Amino acid sequence: MKEEGRPACSGAALFEDPDFPCEDTSLFSHSSTPIARLQGDVTWERPQELCQSPSLFPTNINLAHAKQGLLGDCWFLCACTFLLRNQHLLNKVLPPGQPQWGDSRYRGSFHFRFWQQGHWTEVTIDDRLPCMTSTLCFSRCHSPSAFWVALLEKAYAKLHGSYEQLWAGQVSEALVDLTGSLAERWSLGDLGSEEEQPAEQDSDQMRRKKLNLNLLNPVKDDCALSCSTHSTPGGVSELGQYHALTVMEWMDIKKVSGSEVRLLRIRNPWGRCCWGGAWIQSGAGWSCVDPVCASDLQSRVTEGEFWLDEAEFMSQFDDVTVGYPISKEGHLKSIYTGNLLTHNHQLAGRWIKGHTAGGSRNSSSYGSNPKFWLKVRESGEVLVSLLQHRKWRNAEKRAQTPHEDGRNTKHQHYQAIALHMWKVEKKRFNLSRTLNKPPCTSTHCHAYEREVILHGHLEPGHYLLIPSTYQPGAEARFLIRVFSSSSTSLSALKTPAPSLPLRTEGEWETSHFRGSWEEGRTAGGSRNFPSHWQNPRFPFTVCDEPEATEAVNVSVTLRQSCPDSDLHPIGFHIYKVSAGDCEQNIARDEDPVASCVPHCYTRDVSLDCSLPPGYYTIVPSTYQPDCSANFTLSLARRIHRKVVKSQERLGRAIQETSTTALFGPEQKQRLKLPPEQMTSEEMK
Numbered sequence: 001m002k003e004e005g006r007p008a009c010s011g012a013a014l015f016e017d018p019d020f021p022c023e024d025t026s027l028f029s030h031s032s033t034p035i036a037r038l039q040g041d042v043t044w045e046r047p048q049e050l051c052q053s054p055s056l057f058p059t060n061i062n063l064a065h066a067k068q069g070l071l072g073d074c075w076f077l078c079a080c081t082f083l084l085r086n087q088h089l090l091n092k093v094l095p096p097g098q099p100q101w102g103d104s105r106y107r108g109s110f111h112f113r114f115w116q117q118g119h120w121t122e123v124t125i126d127d128r129l130p131c132m133t134s135t136l137c138f139s140r141c142h143s144p145s146a147f148w149v150a151l152l153e154k155a156y157a158k159l160h161g162s163y164e165q166l167w168a169g170q171v172s173e174a175l176v177d178l179t180g181s182l183a184e185r186w187s188l189g190d191l192g193s194e195e196e197q198p199a200e201q202d203s204d205q206m207r208r209k210k211l212n213l214n215l216l217n218p219v220k221d222d223c224a225l226s227c228s229t230h231s232t233p234g235g236v237s238e239l240g241q242y243h244a245l246t247v248m249e250w251m252d253i254k255k256v257s258g259s260e261v262r263l264l265r266i267r268n269p270w271g272r273c274c275w276g277g278a279w280i281q282s283g284a285g286w287s288c289v290d291p292v293c294a295s296d297l298q299s300r301v302t303e304g305e306f307w308l309d310e311a312e313f314m315s316q317f318d319d320v321t322v323g324y325p326i327s328k329e330g331h332l333k334s335i336y337t338g339n340l341l342t343h344n345h346q347l348a349g350r351w352i353k354g355h356t357a358g359g360s361r362n363s364s365s366y367g368s369n370p371k372f373w374l375k376v377r378e379s380g381e382v383l384v385s386l387l388q389h390r391k392w393r394n395a396e397k398r399a400q401t402p403h404e405d406g407r408n409t410k411h412q413h414y415q416a417i418a419l420h421m422w423k424v425e426k427k428r429f430n431l432s433r434t435l436n437k438p439p440c441t442s443t444h445c446h447a448y449e450r451e452v453i454l455h456g457h458l459e460p461g462h463y464l465l466i467p468s469t470y471q472p473g474a475e476a477r478f479l480i481r482v483f484s485s486s487s488t489s490l491s492a493l494k495t496p497a498p499s500l501p502l503r504t505e506g507e508w509e510t511s512h513f514r515g516s517w518e519e520g521r522t523a524g525g526s527r528n529f530p531s532h533w534q535n536p537r538f539p540f541t542v543c544d545e546p547e548a549t550e551a552v553n554v555s556v557t558l559r560q561s562c563p564d565s566d567l568h569p570i571g572f573h574i575y576k577v578s579a580g581d582c583e584q585n586i587a588r589d590e591d592p593v594a595s596c597v598p599h600c601y602t603r604d605v606s607l608d609c610s611l612p613p614g615y616y617t618i619v620p621s622t623y624q625p626d627c628s629a630n631f632t633l634s635l636a637r638r639i640h641r642k643v644v645k646s647q648e649r650l651g652r653a654i655q656e657t658s659t660t661a662l663f664g665p666e667q668k669q670r671l672k673l674p675p676e677q678m679t680s681e682e683m684k
Helices: 032-037 074-084 087-093 148-160 171-179 205-206 211-219 283-289 291-299 310-315 396-397 430-433 530-534 667-671
Strands: 041-046 109-116 119-126 129-132 181-187 222-230 244-252 258-268 305-309 319-323 343-352 372-376 380-388 415-423 447-448 451-458 461-467 478-485 490-494 509-515 538-542 553-563 569-577 594-601 606-611 614-622 631-637 651-652
Touching: 041 569, 074 087, 074 148, 074 171, 074 222, 074 244, 074 319, 087 109, 087 171, 087 478, 109 148, 109 171, 119 148, 171 222, 171 319, 171 451, 181 430, 258 310, 305 310, 343 461, 343 490, 380 415, 415 430, 415 451, 461 478, 461 667, 478 490, 509 538, 509 614, 530 614, 538 631, 569 606, 594 606, 606 651, 614 631, 631 667
Parallel strands: 447 651
Antiparallel strands: 041 129, 109 119, 181 319, 222 244, 222 319, 244 258, 258 305, 343 478, 372 461, 372 490, 380 451, 380 478, 415 447, 415 461, 509 631, 538 614, 553 606, 553 631, 569 594, 569 614
């Protein structure tokens, strides 16, 4: 985007972003959230109009943390906190060296970058910010003269289409957008055993791992950790529902008695303490700790922070989001082992209705989903993620409907997705048989999340990856990402279309064979010669189900591999053989059940036919004996794959954290909302 205007010192107009104007269209998309009542009350002002000496960052880093305003984007602000702890990631999002206020190069614009579907996308904004009574009405820094948070929030709002689109979201999504990393949600609740769960129990809850902080010890100082509450907790009574906070640190402290207690320091995006437990500034818990240690820990608490112990943490919050660290060299670090995953690959894909949107394993069309080869060359740790594109809301349709309670709102942004993996022998790979076997690992259920992740220690070999939506025909774009500690490769499985047009409904299986006619050995020629039976033979089965009786459509293509000037006349015959006949014995006087003759001087020949269930073999040949050449044989069969009783489950629509925080009584009055409506949750 080109910047307009001349240097500010010359009095020329500063840059004004035509793509994200200072109008209600930049604030509201569907007018279904509480900030819709701000219409007509918002003014747009530049930082130099709000304070005398604006800057991006304050000298005191503690005052650079985000403080939430009237917008329910606590999920985004928790991810911003992680940037402050990682300068190399912050520089990626906010490139350093940009001219600021007071600089002769200042033009009133700033550039930001966000990771979107595999690459970094630049977003340019002007620095006019939404205000009420000359005060920022959305997020800001604790320092009134620092503006990196407010500007970053505006750029993120532009990326999403409006500020209102940031109302309610997932910390995991913001972490990925700001770092290009991975993030997982772990449960804090007591889920019990799967057998104890009622049939209607949220299967997404059953799928998610339960948090054990000890597992994160290898990366405790590097990973991002955020906690969320989905219902009004006892100790955090002020929070209400659906709010996200940041875990700044945790440590094991020795009590005076000799035992240990694990304490966690939590930051509330509202910028004020909301906890009344045993470890507040004058709480009873500190009497159990050495006074010097207690004083040191209490001195670490800044505005909006508080300590609590692990028992309180586990009981007061519902889940946590863990963001994977990224080294300065750009390598992902495993949260399970602390290992650097120095190898990475990514490939884009798409589910297309009627073509590659096969649905879950409950559907007979599952095999039509996109497929990928993962080749593991050395034993090592591997992470595979499936990330789907967001389905944006229809603003016009949403504007006509009231904002519903989250518990009754259908998921609007994402398909329910899952990822399954099979270890296979590539040379003997048979898709139909593979899919009827249990996968070596999977995400267990389809979840309404933007990204799902597989983790494991894989041995060398080939692995088949199949991403899927729960419903057949559900369309979306996606990205497959692989991170590994050892050498791997990722490629799309491209199956050539069978020669027989797929006019009939159903699923097709294609097999490919390579062979050669060798003079004096396997170049037997046509049936006119006694040596015909020396030709290569390729056995296949048509529907080996015992109860099957119907004929099956079959298409065979023979293609020779040689220059056009050296083509041989080629053809083939199909013979029926006895079950269990390993030698594929064919009587010399037996007629073929199907033939592709006469032999033709051409690159390839094909035959479409219908064969009853049974055992067959294909005998390809040149017309004359002792004609050497390599060839490829393709066999396509229509199959009736039975529906696998895989008990695929559909996860719930995820709950998004969206609680708002107000500046004070005057802003609350300005918003014209009663106290009980100051928190809200959006269910996608």
